[in-house]
Amino acid sequence: MEEYWWCPRCECVFLKKEWNIEGKMGKFGMCPNLCSTSGRKAVHWPIIAKRYGYPPEPVSGESYPVDKLF
Numbered sequence: 001m002e003e004y005w006w007c008p009r010c011e012c013v014f015l016k017k018e019w020n021i022e023g024k025m026g027k028f029g030m031c032p033n034l035c036s037t038s039g040r041k042a043v044h045w046p047i048i049a050k051r052y053g054y055p056p057e058p059v060s061g062e063s064y065p066v067d068k069l070f
C-alpha cells in the first residue's frame with residue numbers, strides 16, 4: 001500500500017512522494033497544496049484514518065476534515 005501524509009493545515013491528503021516537490025524542499029517536502037506546511041508536520045494517514053473513521057486508502061488531493069486534531 002502507498003504511503004499517504006495528511007496535512008494538518010489544509011486537511012488534505014497526498015501521497016508521500018507528492019510532498020517531495022521536485023526534490024527541492026528537503027527530506028520532508030512541503031504540502032503539495034502550497035499551504036506552507038512542512039512535511040515535518042504531516043500526519044501519517046493510518047493515524048487519521050483510524051482516529052476519524054476514514055478509509056484505509058484515501059484519494060490523494062481530497063480534503064478529509066477533522067473536528068479537532070487529537
Ligand SMILES: [Zn+2]
Pocket residue numbers: 007008009010011012031032033034035036037
Ligand atoms: Zn496543506
